[in-house]
Amino acid sequence: MVAREEGTETELATPTIGELFRGFLVLGLTGFGGVLPLAHHMIVERRRWLDNAEFTELLGLCQFLPGGNIINLAAAIGMNFRGIPGAVAALVGLIAAPTGIVIVLGVVYARFQSDVHVVHMFAGLAAAAAGLLVAVAVKIALPMRRRPIAVGIAVLCLIAIAVLQWPLVPTMLVLAPLSIALTRKIGA
Amino acid sequence: MNATLTALAVMFSQLSLIAFGGGNTILPEMHRQVTEVHHWLTDADFAALFALAQAAPGPNMMVAPLIGWHVAGLAGMLVSTVAIFGPSSILTAIALRLWRRFKDNPWRRAVQAGLVPVSVGLVAASALLIVRAADRTWILVAISAGVALVATRTRLHPLWLLAAGAVIGWSGFGQ
Numbered sequence: 001m002v003a004r005e006e007g008t009e010t011e012l013a014t015p016t017i018g019e020l021f022r023g024f025l026v027l028g029l030t031g032f033g034g035v036l037p038l039a040h041h042m043i044v045e046r047r048r049w050l051d052n053a054e055f056t057e058l059l060g061l062c063q064f065l066p067g068g069n070i071i072n073l074a075a076a077i078g079m080n081f082r083g084i085p086g087a088v089a090a091l092v093g094l095i096a097a098p099t100g101i102v103i104v105l106g107v108v109y110a111r112f113q114s115d116v117h118v119v120h121m122f123a124g125l126a127a128a129a130a131g132l133l134v135a136v137a138v139k140i141a142l143p144m145r146r147r148p149i150a151v152g153i154a155v156l157c158l159i160a161i162a163v164l165q166w167p168l169v170p171t172m173l174v175l176a177p178l179s180i181a182l183t184r185k186i187g188a
Numbered sequence: 189m190n191a192t193l194t195a196l197a198v199m200f201s202q203l204s205l206i207a208f209g210g211g212n213t214i215l216p217e218m219h220r221q222v223t224e225v226h227h228w229l230t231d232a233d234f235a236a237l238f239a240l241a242q243a244a245p246g247p248n249m250m251v252a253p254l255i256g257w258h259v260a261g262l263a264g265m266l267v268s269t270v271a272i273f274g275p276s277s278i279l280t281a282i283a284l285r286l287w288r289r290f291k292d293n294p295w296r297r298a299v300q301a302g303l304v305p306v307s308v309g310l311v312a313a314s315a316l317l318i319v320r321a322a323d324r325t326w327i328l329v330a331i332s333a334g335v336a337l338v339a340t341r342t343r344l345h346p347l348w349l350l351a352a353g354a355v356i357g358w359s360g361f362g363q
Contacts, residue, residue, distance in 0.1 A: 028245060028246045028247075029245055029246075030245060030347055031245045031246055031247070035245075035246065035247055035248075036311070037339065037346050038346050038347075041343075041345065041346055045343050046343075056304055056307060056308070057300055057303075057304065059307055059311075060300070060303035060304055060306070060307035061280075061283065061284070061287060061300075061303065062280060063303075063306075063307050063310050064208075064303060064306075064307075065208075065276065065279055065280050065283055066204065066205050066206055066207045066208050066276050066279065067204060067205075067207050067273070067275075067276025067277065067279070067280065068207065068247045068248060068249045068273070068276070070247045071247050071249070071273050071276065071277060072276060072277065072280040074277075075277040075280045075281055075284075076280050076281070076284045079280075079281045079284050079285075080284060080288075084281070087277065087281055091273065091277055094246070094247065095246070095247070095269060095273060097245070097246065098244055098245050098246025098247065098250050099246075099250065099253045099265070099269055101244050101245060101246070102240065102241055102244040102246070102250045102253060102254050103253070103254065103257050103265065105240050105244050106237070106240055106254055106257065106258070116360070117358055117360065120357045120358055120359070120360045120363050121354050121355075121357045121358040122354075122357070123322070123324070123328060123357050123363060124328070124331055124353040124354050124355070124356050124357015124358065125350060125353050125354040125357060126318075126321075126322040126328075126353075127322050127323055127328035127329075127331035127332045127335075127353055127357070128331055128332070128335045128349050128350045128352065128353025128354070129318070129322070129350060129353070130315070130318045130319045130321075130322040130323065130332045130335075131319075131331060131332035131333065131334065131335025131336040131339065131349070131353070132335055132336070132339050132346050132349060132350070133311070133314060133315040133318055133319075134315045134319060134332065134335075134336035135335070135336045135337075135339030135340045136311060136315070136339075137308070137311045137312040137314075137315040138336070138340050139340065140307075140308050140311060141308045141312065144304065144305065144308065149305075150304065150305040150308075151305070152305075153305035153306060153309065154305040154306070154308040154309035154312065155309065156309065157305070157306050157308075157309025157310060157312075157313065158309045158312045158313045158316065160313075161309070161310065161313035161317075162312070162313035162314075162316040162317050163316075168208050169208050172208060172306070175306050175309075176302065176303060176306050179302040179303065179305050179306050180298055180299050180301075180302030180303070181302070182302070183298060183301045183302040183305075184298040184301075184302065
């Protein structure tokens with residue numbers, strides 16, 4: 001899907017196995033309160049491994065499959081550029097640091113759980129992380145703003161999951177085929 | 189001990205393959221397995237471990253390695269990590285290969301274009317759910333709104349915005 005002809009996309013970069021490992025290692029280390037906003041920033045805006053459309057398309061595939069979206073995205077991007085070694089490098093890079101940190105946090109947890117400053121700090125951190133996720137939603141929604149059918153499907157999905165809180169699997173099983181059928185009919 | 193490791197492996201592998209929409213969708217089932225089926229943790233333990241995993245950096249399923257560590261030490265952590273992340277990753281790799289094989293197939297392009305609006309809707313839904321969960325006071329709403337605005341309009345590194353949120357939070361202002 002994002003296999004591209006050499007030299008035709010001079011703005012985009014093809015990562016090596018080492019770059020995949022380091023890129024996702026940094027993502028794992030810095031992704032407080034959700035990795036998706038940082039992943040979009042690193043992959044699209046800073047390292048330019050994918051353009052915005054490729055990122056959204058790959059994310060769409062990853063969201064459709066079971067598993068964490070960013071875990072799947074790491075596997076898919078690694079696989080896409082460097083095959084199985086690339087997928088393993090990206091996954092290990094992404095998971096290694098957070099696993100160590102979460103265990104260390106578990107060990108020291110008892111010491112800090114009653115500190116009011118820490119509680120407030122995490123509340124502020126969580127609010128900022130929520131704002132970042134809103135920004136990602138806006139950025140990936142903007143390219144389809146002139147396609148009413150697509151906007152309609154996105155809004156339906158938003159209402160079903162966030163407002164009505166329907167279970168994900170049946171919602172996807174209805175909305176995905178509907179969206180594919182409508183998109184195919186309209187040709188946009 | 190081996191029975192415990194096997195049980196961890198089986199439980200997290202199954203959860204990995206039914207986690208449509210990511211970690212948050214399998215949380216109720218994980219809770220049921222860990223507390224009621226296997227009696228590894230109490231409700232309170234589970235809630236504490238989950239909060240801890242949310243506070244740590246990284247993907248939002250980091251509660252799995254933490255539960256593994258809590259239940260069976262280092263071996264439990266390793267088994268749980270491979271079991272929760274492995275099966276879904278293998279499935280993704282296989283799906284990506286099929287996806288690329290059908291690159292120029294018309295139905296693949298239709299599926300691809302059709303999935304984009306659903307994907308946008310899911311991210312928007314996650315954003316709305318997280319905003320609702322995180323923003324309990326006006327200052328937290330203001331932090332979210334400010335961060336969303338700056339992040340939409342600039343390429344400022346998200347870590348600066350997170351740090352700003354943490355510092356404002358730390359001060360306790362408005363909370």
